[in-house]
Amino acid sequence: MKTLLFLLMALIATSCSKPSTYHTNSGKVFGTYYKIMYYAPQDLHAGIQEAMQSVNNSLSTFSPTSTISRINQNDSTVVADSLFTVVFNTAQQVSTVTGGAFDITVAPLVNAWGFGFDPTKHRTQATIDSLKACVGYQKMALQGGKIVKSTPCLQLDASAIAKGFGCDVVAAYLEKQGVQHYLVDIGGEMVLKGNNPHNQKWKVGVQQPKEDSILISNQVAAILSISNAAVATSGNYRQFYYQDGLKISHTIDPRSGRPCSHNLLSTTVVAPTAMVADAYATAFMVLGNKDSIEAIANNQQLAVYLLYAQGDSIQVQYNDRFEPYLVR
Ligand code: ADP
Ligand code: MG
Numbered sequence: 001m002k003t004l005l006f007l008l009m010a011l012i013a014t015s016c017s018k019p020s021t022y023h024t025n026s027g028k029v030f031g032t033y034y035k036i037m038y039y040a041p042q043d044l045h046a047g048i049q050e051a052m053q054s055v056n057n058s059l060s061t062f063s064p065t066s067t068i069s070r071i072n073q074n075d076s077t078v079v080a081d082s083l084f085t086v087v088f089n090t091a092q093q094v095s096t097v098t099g100g101a102f103d104i105t106v107a108p109l110v111n112a113w114g115f116g117f118d119p120t121k122h123r124t125q126a127t128i129d130s131l132k133a134c135v136g137y138q139k140m141a142l143q144g145g146k147i148v149k150s151t152p153c154l155q156l157d158a159s160a161i162a163k164g165f166g167c168d169v170v171a172a173y174l175e176k177q178g179v180q181h182y183l184v185d186i187g188g189e190m191v192l193k194g195n196n197p198h199n200q201k202w203k204v205g206v207q208q209p210k211e212d213s214i215l216i217s218n219q220v221a222a223i224l225s226i227s228n229a230a231v232a233t234s235g236n237y238r239q240f241y242y243q244d245g246l247k248i249s250h251t252i253d254p255r256s257g258r259p260c261s262h263n264l265l266s267t268t269v270v271a272p273t274a275m276v277a278d279a280y281a282t283a284f285m286v287l288g289n290k291d292s293i294e295a296i297a298n299n300q301q302l303a304v305y306l307l308y309a310q311g312d313s314i315q316v317q318y319n320d321r322f323e324p325y326l327v328r
Pocket of ligand 2: 233281
């Protein structure tokens with residue numbers, strides 16, 4: 001009798017459990033927006049926010065108590081947490097592969113050019129040259145959970161990889177909750193899994209860049225159909241200012257110490273994780289048109305789509321691996 005009652009109660013409990021629907025959560029994080037869509041029986045916003053907060057606590061240079069800020073302050077008691085360790089190791093790998101085009105030790109230069117967590121507007125060629133001594137991924141290492149700097153003026157800026165990593169951490173949280181269909185978008189970096197509400201692969205637009213305009217274009221240069229992968233876009237058409245007639249972009253070439261200036265307008269990268277896609281998207285912006293096109297021709301790992309200016313027109317170049325994602 002008792003068993004029958006238990007079975008009856010179990011049956012009622014399952015029939016009352018909520019069916020899955022698509023939920024959308026949005027807000028602001030890491031100085032940008034986020035939009036998360038997922039197919040689940042219940043709203044998971046609180047858990048999503050907690051996941052993003054853990055990334056902030058580790059990697060935000062805008063929070064003075066984060067792991068990265070304490071490393072920047074040369075706090076001798078700081079221990080690298082697990083999130084910081086993943087990002088630092090990946091950043092070092094991308095730096096090695098790109099010959100230092102991507103480099104999270106670029107912080108002193110980013111700040112000197114008026115961006116980053118400690119922006120300055122007063123600089124001379126001499127200050128830029130001297131800051132180069134404080135930049136270089138080979139000058140920093142993780143040993144037994146501790147960051148070892150070859151010179152104390154080294155500082156980190158994970159802005160070009162942390163948004164992507166944030167997407168991966170939110171995706172991992174959703175996976176843990178058993179969610180199989182989701183889109184995680186943090187400031188345009190995305191992880192896509194399963195199907196959209198129309199039961200198709202997710203559709204992602206690549207923005208048509210507008211050279212020399214602060215207005216963000218609503219036009220799309222391409223539409224991607226994509227699932228079970230991550231995508232990130234870097235562009236010099238959103239964050240820049242003019243000085244003495246020169247465009248100063250927020251992407252800095254750590255090798256020259258100067259902002260990138262070439263005709264590459266945006267780079268879109270598809271990779272297994274948003275962290276890797278994000279880092280390479282910035283790396284290609286630094287490498288510029290010619291080197292990026294050469295680099296993608298030999299690349300077996302990444303799908304890459306480049307938009308660059310030629311005269312008054314915008315040209316497109318992508319590798320074979322990118323082709324299957326293009327709807328138009
Ligand atoms: P985008 O969408 O253009 O890629 P991100 O925020 O992803 O923008 O990356 C740009 C930010 O990364 C800059 O604002 C700066 O903080 C940092 N950064 C600039 N140059 C480099 C570089 N060469 N390597 C790594 N990080 C960089
Ligand atoms: Mg980036």
